[in-house]
Amino acid sequence: MENIRLGFVGVGGMGQMAHLRNYLTIPGCTVAAIAEIRPQTARLVADRHGIAGVYADHREMLAKEQLDGVVASQQFGHHAALLPEIYPHVRRVLTEKPLCINADVGAKLVTAAAAAGCTHMVGYHKRSDPATIWAKAKIAELTASGRLGKLTYVRILMPAGDWIANGRIGLLSANDKPAGPSPESEPRPSDLDEATYKKYVDFVNYYIHQVNLMRHLIGGPYQVTYAEKTGVLLAVESAAGIAGTIEMTPYRTTIDWQEEALVCFEKGWVRLTLPAPLATNRAGTVEVYSDPDGGPPERTSPTLPWVHAMRQQALNFVAVCRGEIAPPCAAAEAVEDLRIARDYIRLRFGV
Known part of the structure; x- marks a missing residue:
């Protein structure tokens, strides 16, 4: 090797x-x-x-x-x-x-x-979580088979919470000051004033993961159709006409992390829950509810490996370096996340 x-x-x-x-x-x-x-x-x-x-x-x-x-x-x-x-x-x-x-x-x-x-x-890194990988494959399988009908709706819930989850235990720092300059910062665009620009940067910093995850789960490009004025709700529609929402901190937690995505079909759903970003040695969870014609409703959940998303992301990058796989998200797709973010700010603030 x-x-x-x-x-x-x-x-x-x-x-x-x-x-x-x-x-x-x-x-x-x-x-x-x-x-x-x-x-x-x-x-x-x-x-x-x-x-x-x-x-x-x-x-x-x-x-x-x-x-x-x-x-x-x-x-x-x-x-x-x-x-x-x-x-x-x-x-x-x-x-x-x-x-x-x-x-x-x-x-x-x-x-x-x-x-x-x-x-x-x-x-x-959420794309690399074993739960996301499993859920994405299940969504593709259900979409192809049509067993639960058409994909109808994607809801992502993202409350603010304890994203560190004791994940900085063992951090090394001498508390020393930089001996040289940091790279130059990207300038503020001329079409945003300072206050609105700060709102944009805050959104990009905190919710761009969910913007990206929405495309991953809904199955393709989408556009922002509604931005609630207090910043709690963002509504989207995919190119295929599928509706979606991102709920942004309708409540907050102090010692927990309650991020989840619900992918709905006409006759069931796939629910994905994700752990705090710096939690280690644990994947998210997936639950599938199916209520097809001609069979009793059932709920199933896979048993997933003890691998956290950042670990799997590292394994993926090494595989990319070997030429074994393509990046789970390349830079060209990441540009689209920034365009969605700018459209959201435009709808929310009118600028």
Whole structure:
């Protein structure tokens, strides 16, 4: 099996706890180098995990290392400046969601990656959860067979809650200050004032996962048809005429995470529940309710492996680096999420 050499750009909270710890234990994968602008924290991480290459920034790392891929765990507002400097040096890149802030900038990133021959996988980790994978396959099976009738509606519920779920236990930090500058931040678009822009960025930061998951579950492109003015409800319609809603924090939890999706057919449904993003060693759950003609109603649930979404996402990226699979979500699709987000803001605020 080909050994994959990875470099990390950023080993802060998400860099370590959402990403690095998952790659360190994948057979045939070596974390060869890290680039971190906080030198003492970089050394702590490298010493703990036996990482040979430690660099002050991504430029130095890319100049000195031969890497198969880069995991760049950075604030998404830095992607526009950072990624064009990475694309020419590696064939695969993984970043956190979203692709960037503005769709037009995202389209330029897609073009730059293609020109460099680099595949950019965007970290929509919910697609990698074993529960989502199982539910997606079941939805496809039911759609093809027609056993429960037509797909009629998709509802996603996303209350704010404890997304960390003790997932930062073991985080290494020297509490040192950056020794160098961060990448330049993406500028605010001219058509949004400061207050509306903040609302847009907050939406993109928190709910872009659900925007992406909606497309994944509803089975294709969709458009925003309604944006409730207080920010609780977003309604959509797919290109195939299927209705959907995203409910955004109609209530909140303090020590729980209650994200779920309900995919409805005429004669049943598939319910997907997802754990907190940094919860480890657990998948989501799936329940299927079927009430077909000529048979008694029944509820079934699969037993899923003890694998969390971030772990499976890491396994997927290594497989992408080997050329075994396509990214679960590539940069070109992630641009569409930003367009949906902008349409939502336009409907909600009239700008």
